[in-house]
Amino acid sequence: MVKLPVNEVYETKGQKLKVISNEDKRTVYHSKNLNLWYGEHHALKDINLEMKENEVTAIIGPSGCGKSTYIKTLNRMVELIPSVRTEGEILYRERNILDNKYQVEELRTKVGMVFQKPNPFPKSIYDNIAYGPRIHGIKNKKILDEIVEKSLRGAAIWDEVKDRLNQNAYGLSGGQQQRICIARCLAIEPDVILMDEPTSALDPISTLKVEELVQELKENYSIIIVTHNMQQAARISDKTAFFLNGEVIEYAATNHIFSTPTDKRTEDYISGRFG
Ligand SMILES: Nc1ncnc2c1ncn2[C@@H]1O[C@H](COP(=O)(O)OP(=O)(O)OP(=O)(O)O)[C@@H](O)[C@H]1O
Numbered sequence: 510m511v512k513l514p515v516n517e518v519y520e521t522k523g524q525k526l527k528v529i530s531n532e533d534k535r536t537v538y539h540s541k542n543l544n545l546w547y548g549e550h551h552a553l554k555d556i557n558l559e560m561k562e563n564e565v566t567a568i569i570g571p572s573g574c575g576k577s578t579y580i581k582t583l584n585r586m587v588e589l590i591p592s593v594r595t596e597g598e599i600l601y602r603e604r605n606i607l608d609n610k611y612q613v614e615e616l617r618t619k620v621g622m623v624f625q626k627p628n629p630f631p632k633s634i635y636d637n638i639a640y641g642p643r644i645h646g647i648k649n650k651k652i653l654d655e656i657v658e659k660s661l662r663g664a665a666i667w668d669e670v671k672d673r674l675n676q677n678a679y680g681l682s683g684g685q686q687q688r689i690c691i692a693r694c695l696a697i698e699p700d701v702i703l704m705d706e707p708t709s710a711l712d713p714i715s716t717l718k719v720e721e722l723v724q725e726l727k728e729n730y731s732i733i734i735v736t737h738n739m740q741q742a743a744r745i746s747d748k749t750a751f752f753l754n755g756e757v758i759e760y761a762a763t764n765h766i767f768s769t770p771t772d773k774r775t776e777d778y779i780s781g782r783f784g
Pocket residue numbers: 547550552570571572573574575576577578579590737
């Protein structure tokens with residue numbers, strides 16, 4: 510494949526085409542000097558990370574390094590824990606979500622989350638997907654039907670469940686349940702999808718399906734995924750942040766992190782010397 514230099518303007522059939530560089534992509538999240546404490550425990554230390562739209566950003570690092578804590582600050586889920594204290598800023602689309610004036614409800618309509626263990630509601634497949642839109646006031650059956658179908662198609666599970674939409678979601682396999690949770694997330698038309706180890710409870714085939722789905726979804730969404738599976742990060746992400754003891758040791762294009770890491774600690778981690 511020929512690689513064109515970025516930001517060059519070419520003319521073809523009378524049309525000017527600009528080769529877009531990564532710098533032209535808009536920033537979705539920008540953490541600035543973010544610190545977080547659980548009581549006395551300093552769990553996130555001066556995190557500075559800028560994440561771009563329509564990219565998959567992977568967060569990797571050994572157990573206890575702060576990956577889940579970080580992703581849960583991005584939708585302010587951490588504030589449910591009473592001992593948590595934060596300092597610094599997290600800009601989402603240029604507004605500081607840690608500001609008291611920022612309504613968490615507003616954030617939740619824009620940022621969806623998929624967890625480690627599939628967590629469908631004990632309801633029908635249809636009601637799982639229609640749940641969010643209903644909360645947002647949509648009652649019209651035809652509109653809800655459309656949202657349900659579109660979301661299930663978006664999560665690549667429509668064909669598997671279209672004939673049993675009224676059955677309980679608990680009757681599905683783990684991999685199917687996880688895609689139902691992704692569909693539930695898509696139904697609120699989010700801007701960003703946060704995923705906290707979304708495949709760690711899945712078998713290899715379901716894992717592959719979710720990984721393929723993540724690749725497709727980035728065309729329309731920005732995805733931030735925590736994974737302890739380094740092969741997965743290498744396969745599906747554009748950028749990777751390596752966390753260690755609450756700090757970001759290195760953040761760069763995924764191929765750079767996995768081929769020529771700058772920091773010795775990143776190299777030791779990705780080559781399996783610790784973690
Ligand atoms: N609710 C909590 N109260 C107190 N300390 C916590 C709490 N949650 C996490 N921690 C601590 O904060 C640090 C970071 O934990 P976190 O769960 O973010 O790590 P992680 O990188 O996601 O780990 P893992 O890969 O094992 O899930 C750990 O030392 C952990 O013990």
